[in-house]
Amino acid sequence: MEKIIVCIKGVPKPETVKVDPERHILIRESAELILNPPDKAALEMAMRLKDRHGVKVTVLSMGPPNVLPILKEAFGLGADELILLSDRAFAGADTLATSRVIAQAIRTLAPYSLVLMGLKSIDGETAQVPPETASLLNLPSVINVLNIIYREGKFLVIRETNYGEEELEIEPPLVVSMSPKLDYFRPPSLKRLLMAKNLDYRTLGAVDLSLPEEILGLRGSPTKVAGVFEKVLVQRGELWKGEPEELAERFLELLRVRGFLKI
Template sequence: MTGELHMLVCLKVVPKSEEVGVDRATNTLDRGNARSEINPPDMNALEAALALKDRYGGRVSLLSMGPPFVVPMLRVGLAMGADAAYLLSDRAFGGADTLATSLTLASAIRKIGDIDLVLCGEESSDGATAQVPPGIAAWLGIPQVTYAMDIELERGHILVTREIRGGEEVLDAPLPAVVSVKVSCNQPRFMDVEGMAGLDRDGTVTTWTAADLDVDVNHIGLAGSPTSVAGLREALQTVGRRREVVTGTPEQEAHILYERISEFVRSSSPRTQETST
């Protein structure tokens, strides 16, 4: 790390989950009138970056890939206190899987240059792969720390508390590095009172096309994606539950539940020796 800390936060704009369905005629995603939002864990990543900026100084840049309608979303990030924003917008980027997406983002990060810390949300609410942050790190050849709950900075290193299966661990990584941040690990601050004025201002977001990046167009977008979608469907509701309604006073209802639970516990297989107490 040289000079001031330069952080870059990757923000993905996603359609709101509950407003997306499958078009049964074409078997493609119907994003129709779905409203968009910044992917929630990416907001936690941005809050983590701004909190580091509050403590240690430095600056925060934003990077996103998507259509031009993403610009107002990046302005929201600027209103929260970020210093610069870049949007990668080109049809050539479209249809990318995680390999092509992480390559595109890594190419832009190289072009911006001098980034000490790349922060991402743990996963996106639309794809939920969680593979882009490690992918960016692999393309850039720098360390990665995923599922971060807390980040401290210490002499050019980061100390990251991260979630692991059944617990947590603290990792020490040199900078530059990529960190993915757990959803809800912090409370994203609301837009600054002064920052909100910038929501209506043009020219605050730099837009780049594929030609602006040093990347082979055959390695990005749909063309650069080794995986493809073989089928799509809406999740089915389960059928086959009894749906028996229990009625009465609370005490009567509780009594029926008690009888049924006891009966069920007796009839299902006995618990093993180690787990019963």
């Protein structure tokens, strides 16, 4: 098997997010970045395949330089090589403009057998980047995957669908987005985390990837925000206040009167 590439994302820690009240975009500088939780499954899957097949794992992330600690976290889990995709020209990218950068970076890393990502990021929640990247690379993609087994030069991939589970056999290379539902996530090794402190990593920008600026970032994004509006809510129903026990009694009575409770 050739190397595995894992793409991870730094997302704002939910409680620390501040929103620009005028423009309604995240003030990313204000937030503490964490590893996108669904990406943990991608890293864990890569490490399980590494354990079994001794394959090299390259982890890349696109974002401002403050995602570096998240890449180092991946090194702590067992990644062999770290790549930061960072350039002012990447800022404000929608999923297509993002996928163009990731796909191009993956091209420079050939040969590889597998590209792993999380199902979706918890900030954008589109789930679009893995299949878009696969499509740009002209590779098959599978989303919402529960397990991957490598056997006789092929991958067996278990995916969860809206109807059940499917077992697929696919020739490498391919792109997979992992379901967050894994049974176990290994902790990072302390020794490796210490090693990560002085670790070398590569940074690639638009010029390194030979990508023209007009297809990148906000400018290269075909989807645009026309505006935002606030949904104003006015109190429409009754407000009940008082002792919890009394309120609970009234609550049950209401459920009975409306026919929802038979006892």
